[in-house]
Amino acid sequence: MKRIVNILLSSAVLFLAAGAATQAHALDGAELYKTKTCWSCHGKDADTPIMPIYPKLAGQNSDYAYNQMKDIKSGARSNGQTAAMKGVMGLVNDEEMRAIADWLSTL
Numbered sequence: 001m002k003r004i005v006n007i008l009l010s011s012a013v014l015f016l017a018a019g020a021a022t023q024a025h026a027l028d029g030a031e032l033y034k035t036k037t038c039w040s041c042h043g044k045d046a047d048t049p050i051m052p053i054y055p056k057l058a059g060q061n062s063d064y065a066y067n068q069m070k071d072i073k074s075g076a077r078s079n080g081q082t083a084a085m086k087g088v089m090g091l092v093n094d095e096e097m098r099a100i101a102d103w104l105s106t107l
């Protein structure tokens, strides 16, 4: 009996661990785009920015978008209106930027 309980317990632990691992790798770009406030400047559909001079992001190449985010965050890209966005970039880490960029490219 004890052995069965042990087996059941270790399967439960494995199951939970697998669930946590999946979650960590499957960040939801669409959700992050909302919660990290990106939409407030780039528009809810990522295609209608609040200012005509702000870029449309929908359909952008994923690697390109990711690299721009990284550069704006680090300050390597500091031109045009980047100052408007830089402050927000403290809210996102590398993995989150990647997930958002991947999602944007699907729009």
Ligand code: HEC
Residues within 6 Å of the ligand: 033, 036, 037, 038, 039, 040, 041, 042, 053, 054, 055, 057, 065, 066, 068, 069, 079, 080, 081, 082, 083, 084, 085, 088, 089, 092, 100
């Ligand atoms: C306060 C307004 C604001 C917020 C919030 C904001 N951005 Fe931006 N973003 C801008 C502006 C303005 C630019 C264009 C900078 C320039 O003129 O060079 C830009 C540029 C970009 C670019 C590069 C576009 C290109 O074509 O080169 C990407 C990608 C981007 N933003 C993604 C995001 C993501 C993802 C978020 C949320 C984590 C976000 N932005 C939040 C204002 C904002």
